[in-house]
Structure formats: C-alpha cells, structure tokens
Amino acid sequence: MVRILVIEDEEILRSNIVDILEAEGFEVDQADNGRLGVQLAQSRSPDLVICDVMMPELDGHSVLSQLRQDPTTALASFIFLTAKATAADMRQGMNLGADDYLSKPFLRTELLEAIATRLSKRQSILKLQQQIEKLEQSNYLKDEFMSTASEELRGPLTNISMAVEMLRKSPNVQKMQRYIELMRSECTRELRLINNLFDLQRLEAGSRSLRPEVINLQQRLPTMIETYRQQAQTERQLLQFTLPPYISSMVTDVTDLEQILGELLDNACRYTSPRGKIVLEVSRSPMPVGLGEPPCFMTTFMVSNQAELAPEDVAHLTALFQDTEPATSNRRGLGLKLTHKLVKRLRGDLQVTSDAGWTFFVVQLPNYADPS
Structure with missing residues (x-):
C-alpha cells in the first residue's frame, strides 16, 4: 500500500486532505509542523510527502532539505502546498528537489492528479534503479566468475608443468610412470574444467535444451558411477553405493543427472583422505500435490564423504546455492555452481x-507420475 505523509499546520485543510487520501485507499500519516513531519518521514519512510511551505518551527523548504539529505527518505516524492506560488518560491523549491506545487485553494481532482503523476514517475525511477543494480550485480558476478575460472584452470596446468619438469630430470622408471599418471590425471581435470565453463555459458545463454526421458536407474546408475569407483580405488578410498530395488526408474534429463552426480562424486574423491569413505545413497518419497494433479515423487541422491567442512565453507556454499554469492576463488566454486544450475x-x-x-x-529431484 502507498504511504503518504501530510505536513500541514492548518488543521481543517490537513483533515480534508487526509480524508480524501484515505477514501482513495492510501495509508496516511499526518503532522501539524515541520519538525514532527521530518521525524515521521524518517521513521515511516513514506512514498510521497505533501507539505505546506509556510509553517512554524520548520518551514517546508527546510523539511525538504533534510529529507533529501537522508538516504531513507531521499527518494520520496515531494509536493509543496503554498498560498503564494511566485516564480522565486517555485525555483527555490525545485532547486531543493521538489517534484510539484499545488496552489491553495486546490480542487480534489488537482490533488489526486498530482499524486498520481508523482507516484508514476517515482515507480519508473525505482524500476530504473533496480535495473541498474541488477546490471551492476551481473557485471560483478561475471568478474568473479572469470576470476574463479582463471584460478581453477591454472591449477592443473601448474601441476602438468611441474610433472613435465620432474619427468625430464628423473632417471627412475617407477617415478617416470608416476609423473605420467599425474599428467594424465591433470589433463582430464583440465578438460573437465573447460567443459564446465562451456556448459555454464550455455546454461546462462539458455542454449542447452532440456531432454527429459524415462531412465532405468537400476541399470544406468551402476555404470554411471563406475568411473568414480575406480577413481576412489586409485586414491585408496572406499566408494559405497545404495539403490533400493523398489526405485527402478525416473523421468529426468539423463545428461544433467550424470553431470550432477559426476561433479559431486568427483568433488568427494578429491576432498576425501586415503582410506576415507564416500557414499552415494538413493531414496524416494511422495510429495503433496494439489487436487486433480498427477502423483509426484521426490528422488533424493545423497553424496557424503569423510571430510568435514569449516562453518565458513558451508556458509559459502549455501550462499552459492541460493544465488546470493558468486563462485569465488574457493576451489569448489566452479563445478558446484554448475551442479546447482x-x-x-x-x-x-x-x-x-x-x-x-x-x-x-543432498540433491532432491521431482519426478511427476510414479515411473515404477
């Protein structure tokens, strides 16, 4: 609801204005002097102020000056009421930031038309301000994203460069094999990061189409996680997989699902110590639906690993998943940002x-109509 503050020392006029505004559905505050008017404006944050010019204690020009200097009231529309609207008076008010003048006495229609015009202009200004803030935020996120991408891509290249140098110097066949394996692993990681960058760009641009299909989870998931089971074995980790037999299939985009689980399992392998456990558990539960809607089931995929995150890292990732924080230089940022999208x-x-x-x-995906 639009809030309007009326500041007028003449009681009958003030009362008439308040009655007119309340009859039109506005929420109205009122003050009989400028000092009280400023206090009310600062505490109530009105959308529009109607203020007399000539008042005791604090005149209208002083009221406007104070409100324009306060960030909480600076954007409020301001209409002056005056019995002597000379060119000099109007110029003074406009210089201070007044939006309009009404000369006493005025008609009800003149008051409402002036209010409608000012509120419409204010709405346009607020909308423009929101667009500017959104653009600034978008530019900030792009800068942060490029910073993240540069840092993540630099990591594998640094390791590959180091392995090449050690390979060149090492006469030991066993060590040479280890460095070759390191280079292979880091090349795979680099390609994954590059693919993630392209996928994020396509998702942002809306050029990656969604292709839902019925997939057999009992057949697809074991094959899907085999790569990560081998990755875990290489790191001397244990990857456990639980899929109840009653969860046979679901409707989703199989490419998206494979990428989501792949990112989470790869993340778990990279941040779990040797001899640590990694677990993928799948479960299903019904979701409440409206009358006449098909039944809906929520399929839950939980990837857990033996490695505890610091509270600040949990807070960072939670903000990342809520789109309130960009993927910063935190090493987990890029892949998990893609996973979230x-x-x-x-x-x-x-x-x-x-x-x-x-x-x-924990990933929860809806599946409309029980596919089992």
Missing part, C-alpha cells in the same frame, strides 16, 4: 551440511 533447471534442490567428520550434499 543443473539441479535448479530440473526443478530440484541442492543442500550441503557438514558434521561429525562428514560432509553431505
């Missing part, structure tokens, strides 16, 4: 928690 476009939810030496990434 994929989950979001599948109308799902991604949450992270960490406790008692474990970290849990």
Whole structure:
C-alpha cells in the first residue's frame, strides 16, 4: 500500500486532505509542523510527502532539505502546498528537489492528479534503479566468475608443468610412470574444467535444451558411477553405493543427472583422505500435490564423504546455492555452481551440511507420475 505523509499546520485543510487520501485507499500519516513531519518521514519512510511551505518551527523548504539529505527518505516524492506560488518560491523549491506545487485553494481532482503523476514517475525511477543494480550485480558476478575460472584452470596446468619438469630430470622408471599418471590425471581435470565453463555459458545463454526421458536407474546408475569407483580405488578410498530395488526408474534429463552426480562424486574423491569413505545413497518419497494433479515423487541422491567442512565453507556454499554469492576463488566454486544450475533447471534442490567428520550434499529431484 502507498504511504503518504501530510505536513500541514492548518488543521481543517490537513483533515480534508487526509480524508480524501484515505477514501482513495492510501495509508496516511499526518503532522501539524515541520519538525514532527521530518521525524515521521524518517521513521515511516513514506512514498510521497505533501507539505505546506509556510509553517512554524520548520518551514517546508527546510523539511525538504533534510529529507533529501537522508538516504531513507531521499527518494520520496515531494509536493509543496503554498498560498503564494511566485516564480522565486517555485525555483527555490525545485532547486531543493521538489517534484510539484499545488496552489491553495486546490480542487480534489488537482490533488489526486498530482499524486498520481508523482507516484508514476517515482515507480519508473525505482524500476530504473533496480535495473541498474541488477546490471551492476551481473557485471560483478561475471568478474568473479572469470576470476574463479582463471584460478581453477591454472591449477592443473601448474601441476602438468611441474610433472613435465620432474619427468625430464628423473632417471627412475617407477617415478617416470608416476609423473605420467599425474599428467594424465591433470589433463582430464583440465578438460573437465573447460567443459564446465562451456556448459555454464550455455546454461546462462539458455542454449542447452532440456531432454527429459524415462531412465532405468537400476541399470544406468551402476555404470554411471563406475568411473568414480575406480577413481576412489586409485586414491585408496572406499566408494559405497545404495539403490533400493523398489526405485527402478525416473523421468529426468539423463545428461544433467550424470553431470550432477559426476561433479559431486568427483568433488568427494578429491576432498576425501586415503582410506576415507564416500557414499552415494538413493531414496524416494511422495510429495503433496494439489487436487486433480498427477502423483509426484521426490528422488533424493545423497553424496557424503569423510571430510568435514569449516562453518565458513558451508556458509559459502549455501550462499552459492541460493544465488546470493558468486563462485569465488574457493576451489569448489566452479563445478558446484554448475551442479546447482543443473539441479535448479530440473526443478530440484541442492543442500550441503557438514558434521561429525562428514560432509553431505543432498540433491532432491521431482519426478511427476510414479515411473515404477
């Protein structure tokens, strides 16, 4: 509801204005002097102020000057009421930031037309301000994203460069094999990061189409996670997988699902110590639906690993998943940002928690009509 503050020392006129505005559905505050008017404006943040010019204690020009200097009231529209609207008086008011003048006595229609014009202009200014802030935020996010991408891409290249140098110097065949394996692993990681960059760009541009299909989870998931089972074995980790037999299939984009689980499992492998455990658990639960709607089931994929995150890292990732924080130089930023966007476009939810030496990434995806 639009809030209007009326500052007028003449009681009958003030009362008439308040009655007119309340009859039109406005929320109205009133003050009989400028000092009280400023206090009310600062505490109530009106959308528009109607103020007499000539008043005791604090005149209208002083009221306007104070309100324009206060960030909480600077954008409020301001209409002066005056019995002597000379060119000099109007110029003084306009220089201070007044939006309009009404000469006493005025008609009800003149008052309402002036208010409608000022509120419309104010709405346009607020909308423009929101667009500017959104553009500034977009530019900030792009800068942060490029900073993240540069840092993440630099890591594998640095390791490859180091391995090449050590390979050149090492006469030991066993060590040479280890350096070759390191180079292979880092090349794979670099390609993954580059693919993530392209995928993020396509998602942002809306050029990656969504292709939902019925997939057999009992057949697809074991094959899907085999790469990460081998990755875990290489790091001397244990990857456990639980898929109840009653969860046979679901309708979703198989490419998105594979990428989501792949990113989470790869992340778990990279941040779990040797001999640590990594667990992928799948479960399903019904969701409440409206009358006449088809039944809906929520399929939950939980990837947990033996590595506890610091509270500030959990807060960072939570903000990342809520789109309130960009992917900064935190090493987990880029892949998990992509994961979140994929989950979001599948109308799902991604949450992270960490406790008692474990970290849990929980993905919930809706599946409309029971596919089982």
